[in-house]
Amino acid sequence: MLNGGTHTTSATIEWAVTETIRHPRILEKAQQELEAVVGLHRRVEESDLEKLPYLQCIVKETLRRHPPAPLLVPHMSTQACKVGGYDVPKGTTVFVNAYAIGMDQSYWENPLEFLPERFAGTAVDVRGQDFELLPFGSGRRSCPAMTMGLKTAQLAVSSLFHAFDWSAEIPRAVKDLTTDEGFCSPLWPETPLLKAVATPKLSKDAY
Numbered sequence: 001m002l003n004g005g006t007h008t009t010s011a012t013i014e015w016a017v018t019e020t021i022r023h024p025r026i027l028e029k030a031q032q033e034l035e036a037v038v039g040l041h042r043r044v045e046e047s048d049l050e051k052l053p054y055l056q057c058i059v060k061e062t063l064r065r066h067p068p069a070p071l072l073v074p075h076m077s078t079q080a081c082k083v084g085g086y087d088v089p090k091g092t093t094v095f096v097n098a099y100a101i102g103m104d105q106s107y108w109e110n111p112l113e114f115l116p117e118r119f120a121g122t123a124v125d126v127r128g129q130d131f132e133l134l135p136f137g138s139g140r141r142s143c144p145a146m147t148m149g150l151k152t153a154q155l156a157v158s159s160l161f162h163a164f165d166w167s168a169e170i171p172r173a174v175k176d177l178t179t180d181e182g183f184c185s186p187l188w189p190e191t192p193l194l195k196a197v198a199t200p201k202l203s204k205d206a207y
């Protein structure tokens with residue numbers, strides 16, 4: 001519970017902010033949406049999230065490009081079955097590579113590119129019904145807290161983009177923000193996001 005409930009969400013938030021700082025166009029578009037929907041005189045609330053489609057696309061794209069649990073958790077077949085055309089004998093441990101699925105070129109155009117717009121106007125969701133995108137797994141053993149994880153990440157990311165302008169402290173730092181994953185679970189950015197500078201942008205009555 002503790003591991004599944006903490007690092008997954010915070011890695012998602014850190015990846016979303018890292019990718020957005022690397023792509024100022026995306027930050028600008030997200031901030032325009034936030035200013036139009038929320039304004040600058042109050043802070044984002046959970047009830048705003050459903051009115052922020054572009055922000056939702058950013059979090060979806062983060063979970064596709066950087067799923068915090070890339071191999072889900074090991075599943076064991078309780079009976080012989082077929083998965084993806086393969087015969088799986090009873091008692092087999094199966095690892096589902098959600099990372100590879102999200103990078104599969106037969107489902108995703110330019111899969112390495114961080115492009116939230118790929119979700120605009122599509123019904124593809126992250127909750128386990130669309131098999132080309134499974135950051136929370138699927139079926140009975142999928143993440144029991146996917147709604148909580150998703151809302152927490154969306155609220156944190158939208159609050160950070162809404163209340164602050166973001167830049168890297170020194171020009172070199174933007175280049176240093178790679179999209180390489182460190183080797184651990186969940187997958188964290190190899191370059192920690194320590195060099196970002198946040199400049200407050202809300203009016204004083206919002207605090």
Ligand code: HEM
Pocket residue numbers: 001004005006008009012068069072073074134135136137138140141142143144145146148149150153
């Ligand atoms: C963005 C946030 C999160 C992501 C991406 C995520 C992802 C996952 C994944 C991929 C699994 C394994 C599913 C499978 O193997 O089919 C899982 C299981 C689990 N998650 Fe999450 N999770 C997140 C947030 C949370 C939170 C906030 C909690 C608790 C408060 C939580 C608790 C659990 C638990 C207890 C399991 C094990 C369920 C079981 O074995 O039946 N997760 N999660």
